[in-house]
Amino acid sequence: MGMPKISAVHGKREPEVKQQAVLDAALDIFAESGVFGASMPAIAKRAKVGTGTIYRYFPSKEALVNAVYLREKLMLRQILEAVQAHLAPKVAFDGIWKRLVDYVRRRPQGFRFLEMQDHLPYLDADSRALEAEILPGVAGFFAGLQHEGVVRRDLRPDVLLALIWGAFVNLFKAERGGYLRLTDSDIAAARDATWGMCLRGEQP
Amino acid sequence: MGMPKISAVHGKREPEVKQQAVLDAALDIFAESGVFGASMPAIAKRAKVGTGTIYRYFPSKEALVNAVYLREKLMLRQILEAVQAHLAPKVAFDGIWKRLVDYVRRRPQGFRFLEMQDHLPYLDADSRALEAEILPGVAGFFAGLQHEGVVRRDLRPDVLLALIWGAFVNLFKAERGGYLRLTDSDIAAARDATWGMCLRGEQP
DNA sequence: TAGTCCGGAATGAATGTTCATTCCGCTCCC
DNA sequence: GGGAGCGGAATGAACATTCATTCCGGACTA
Numbered sequence: 001m002g003m004p005k006i007s008a009v010h011g012k013r014e015p016e017v018k019q020q021a022v023l024d025a026a027l028d029i030f031a032e033s034g035v036f037g038a039s040m041p042a043i044a045k046r047a048k049v050g051t052g053t054i055y056r057y058f059p060s061k062e063a064l065v066n067a068v069y070l071r072e073k074l075m076l077r078q079i080l081e082a083v084q085a086h087l088a089p090k091v092a093f094d095g096i097w098k099r100l101v102d103y104v105r106r107r108p109q110g111f112r113f114l115e116m117q118d119h120l121p122y123l124d125a126d127s128r129a130l131e132a133e134i135l136p137g138v139a140g141f142f143a144g145l146q147h148e149g150v151v152r153r154d155l156r157p158d159v160l161l162a163l164i165w166g167a168f169v170n171l172f173k174a175e176r177g178g179y180l181r182l183t184d185s186d187i188a189a190a191r192d193a194t195w196g197m198c199l200r201g202e203q204p
Numbered sequence: 205m206g207m208p209k210i211s212a213v214h215g216k217r218e219p220e221v222k223q224q225a226v227l228d229a230a231l232d233i234f235a236e237s238g239v240f241g242a243s244m245p246a247i248a249k250r251a252k253v254g255t256g257t258i259y260r261y262f263p264s265k266e267a268l269v270n271a272v273y274l275r276e277k278l279m280l281r282q283i284l285e286a287v288q289a290h291l292a293p294k295v296a297f298d299g300i301w302k303r304l305v306d307y308v309r310r311r312p313q314g315f316r317f318l319e320m321q322d323h324l325p326y327l328d329a330d331s332r333a334l335e336a337e338i339l340p341g342v343a344g345f346f347a348g349l350q351h352e353g354v355v356r357r358d359l360r361p362d363v364l365l366a367l368i369w370g371a372f373v374n375l376f377k378a379e380r381g382g383y384l385r386l387t388d389s390d391i392a393a394a395r396d397a398t399w400g401m402c403l404r405g406e407q408p
Numbered sequence: 409t410a411g412t413c414c415g416g417a418a419t420g421a422a423t424g425t426t427c428a429t430t431c432c433g434c435t436c437c438c
Numbered sequence: 439g440g441g442a443g444c445g446g447a448a449t450g451a452a453c454a455t456t457c458a459t460t461c462c463g464g465a466c467t468a
Binding site: 040041051052060061 | 426430
């Protein structure tokens with residue numbers, strides 16, 4: 001009666017605020033309980049929104065998962081596209097590594113959501129396309145370094161990329177799983193070791 | 205009385221045969237659709253068994269997931285325990301790598317099941333304990349090599365292990381995801397690059 | 409040997425629960 | 439006063455689990 005509720009909560013203004021609240025809540029709960037463990041009512045509750053409201057913004061749970069996925073993956077694309085290929089190789093590599101670590105630290109839930117991969121059965125064509133769009137750029141960076149003779153040539157760039165990405169992701173997955181505690185110098189050493197994976201060794 | 209045999213299909217004898225059939229079917233379907241996407245009736249159907257029969261052998265879906273998990277993880281333990289630490293370091297490393305690749309090729313569903321990690325919410329204390337049991341052995345192998353001065357010392361063994369394991373797993377995950385096609389020489393090059401990650405580089 | 413019986417393995421329809429989605433009445437803004 | 443937004447109970451489908459029933463193979467009897 002008297003109180004017209006705080007408009008941020010009940011107001012019809014700012015529909016984008018509510019949409020973001022839903023995306024944030026969904027990411028939180030996906031990261032916590034997995035996509036399958038997250039019920040729509042639970043997401044609504046965390047977003048401080050009615051269950052039905054979610055469906056004003058997203059036609060289905062699948063669509064919501066894809067929206068969360070796209071938001072995170074676009075951040076990753078930004079990080080990975082910003083390769084400073086004109087710098088010295090190791091410096092450029094360290095730059096990517098640093099930005100990736102910053103992302104993991106700034107958005108642990110986002111990283112965990114992407115890393116868990118239980119969203120895979122939900123992904124639609126758009127989401128898959130974005131994934132495929134990101135790879136060539138980074139692969140091209142390593143291909144260039146192979147050309148310069150800095151990086152070992154016995155590995156195709158996409159294979160090398162799979163190794164590097166796997167190493168990076170599993171480092172933080174292990175931390176999150178409680179198998180490791182990572183200090184800054186651990187992370188720096190891991191970075192240098194991963195770079196060591198790229199360098200030419202004695203080829204048989 | 206000579207042979208109560210034909211029972212492979214309908215017989216009541218040989219309960220282990222049926223239990224194995226259920227485990228095999230469950231692994232198949234888990235690898236295909238994920239643990240959450242696998243319904244008990246679907247598993248029963250693939251195992252050519254009534255739904256209720258599964259519950260004769262496993263008290264719940266959770267128990268079934270854990271049984272599948274333990275079976276696979278025990279194979280991995282065997283592979284990883286067989287480190288030939290007395291050989292030359294690179295030879296020992298190549299031996300582990302080869303056995304791991306053989307496992308992935310021989311049991312693609314098993315590898316995929318372990319790699320998807322959507323079983324994690326189902327794992328009980330026993331399963332987690334097995335995981336924790338495996339790590340120290342392998343970490344010890346690398347710690348020894350650090351002592352010998354072969355492997356870089358700026359990384360704790362468990363951190364190095366996380367990097368190596370992540371690289372290996374993601375290599376085959378990428379293949380399975382259709383991002384890569386791996387030839388034997390790709391795999392050999394990946395092995396050598398991963399070993400390059402372990403070697404001492406110039407430390408700052 | 410042939411007939412009958414018994415224990416318990418096997419079955420799959422039925423049950424209760426959980427969840428995505430829908431629906432409807434209420435509130436607020438114009 | 440009307441309509442756009444909203445909340446949350448209602449709905450129906452899907453799933454894990456249960457249980458009344460069927461079925462089998464050996465044991466016992468004569």
